Amino acid sequence: MSGFNVNAVKAIYRFELARFGRTLMTGLAVPVITTSLYFVVFGGAIGSRMTQVDGIPYAAFIVPGLIMLSMFTESIFNASFGIYMPKFTGTIYELLSAPVSATETVIAYVGAAATKSMTVGLIIFATAHLFVDVPVAHPVAMLVFMALIAISFCLFGFILGIWAQSFEQLQIIPLLVIMPMTFLGGAFYSIHMLAEPWRTITLFNPVVYLISGFRWTFFGQGDVAIHFSLMFIAGMLAICIAIIGWMFRTGYRLKK
Amino acid sequence: MASIIEISGLTKIYASGFQALKGVDLTIEEGEIFALLGPNGAGKTTLISIICGNVNPSGGTVTVAGHDIVRDYRGSRSAIGLVPQELSTDAFEKVIDTVRFSRGLFGKPRNDALIEKILRDLSLWDKRNAKILELSGGMKRRVMIAKALSHEPRVLFLDEPTAGVDVELRRDMWSLVRQLRETGVTIILTTHYIEEAEEMADRVGVIDKGGLLLVEEKATLMKKLGKKTLTVHLSAPLAALPPELAEWEVALKGDGHEIEYIFDSQADRTGISTLLRRLGDLGIGYKDLDTRQSSLEDIFVSLVHQEKAA
Secondary structure, eight states: OOSOOHHHHHHHHHHHHHHHHHTHHHHHHHHHHHHHHHIIIIIIIITTTSOEETTEEHHHHHHHHHHHHHHHHHHHHHHHHHHHHHHHHSTHHHHHTSSOOHHHHHHHHHHHHHHHHHHHHHHHHHHHHHHSOOOOSOHHHHHHHHHHHHHHHHHHHHHHHHHOSSHHHHHHHIIIIIHHHHHTTTSSSOGGGSOTTHHHHHTTOHHHHHHHHHHHHHHSOOSSOHHHHHHHHHHHHHHHHHHHHHHHHHTTTTOO | OOEEEEEEEEEEEOTTSOEEEEEEEEEEETTOEEEEEOOTTSSHHHHHHHHHTSSOOSEEEEEETTEETTTTHHHHHHTEEEEOSSOOOOTTSBHHHHHHHHHHHTTOOOOHHHHHHHHHHTTOGGGTTSBGGGSOHHHHHHHHHHHHHTTOOSEEEEESTTTTOOHHHHHHHHHHHHHHHHTTOEEEEEESOHHHHHHHOSEEEEEETTEEEEEEEHHHHHHHHOEEEEEEEESSOOSSOOGGGTTSOEEEEGGGTEEEEEEETTSSOOSHHHHHHHHHHTTOOEEEEEEEEOOHHHHHHHHHHHHHHO
């Protein structure tokens, strides 16, 4: 047998979606409720005092940041869990003994996690419409951008899942690194609102480029130029793929 | 018979520096039942794990059905079904889903008729819609066998298949293994229960401390290394063995009611007749005699001891 093991990719993809399906209600209810809460707090309470950011109504301004925030955490959690759990329960033996290549494994696991992450992103996007009018300047670019974000963060989550040797390690990066970076990365404000030197310091936060790029697809403008954002995502994809390639070649924390 | 697995110079040194395999050479014939026997930590699981793809080899080569396990892993792994020692299952999956999953993972298209047959053969059909976590340990092991068979492998690895399994399941497992062999599947099982190897295997390999001590037809092995034990049931118990019996390898057993003599059944002079004559001379009466073939266990223990002594 050579070529591409389509049946294996389908099997893993279905297995992962079934796993999400078992927690479907919480999986869908959580983003809807969180988004609503953010709108009550930021859109209602704070937004009534600061009506516009960069000429955009504040409640609409935070929508891209909200979607990104949830997609980052969803992507990392789902993809890292997907590969961590078989390691934890021991069922990884089957994957390792199957005629499945590294590429097929990654496509299946990351594809499934990214599918869920995209779904959550779109649900938040739809929920936001209940509260505020959200214009989308570049709808196709918005979807492509979402997909790229989902894939790159799922790849990152996949790396995390292979690296992690305990549930604590699995949680520590999303909670202690990604979450603060997102909050400080302009999810709820424009970096132009910051005073120097913070504005310059913020430019070292990678999340700024991601949120800015995503905001561009909505409003046609962002904190930094769109091509910087795209370069950034491309860089992140390349680095993650390189690391995963290395992990599979050496069997890092997968094979002894 | 054609060979299906060829292992040559296989070594494994773990990151900790522990050398689990020290240059193993082994050929498995297609269609045989091969028992790999050895104490815990001998390297049985490492050997299997390398062939199946769960552990990277440090040196040497392995081919399965003509496919190199590293260069052509798709070919080798497609031919193999693995039932590992640990019970590792997806708790929330349904039995039938997890078996279908395995078939897909090994690149085979869906085949419900085959899955039904496998589940029926393993008495799992009634439980097909049960979640795995609801099953008993024995049932879980059957599920793992069903998963391993789902892609119609040519070689089946059973790593300690009956460890911690009740008598009934063990008998079921043995009859299943025989049935599979009828269909031409090659079976390699590891065990530290000699009884199991003795019951099922065509050939036996003994492994200890990462090296194969011997590989032999089971029957030949038992004949070649087989010692017999003669038990002399005495009419009256003895308090101690008389010094006149010291030239035979005898021991006093059963509270002085029995004398046990271990002899080589292949030798020209077994020493039995002279021993009995001496007993008569000493006036030791006996009411019965019986002889017994040594089990693989005795052979195994003596092999491992020889190894230690060497």
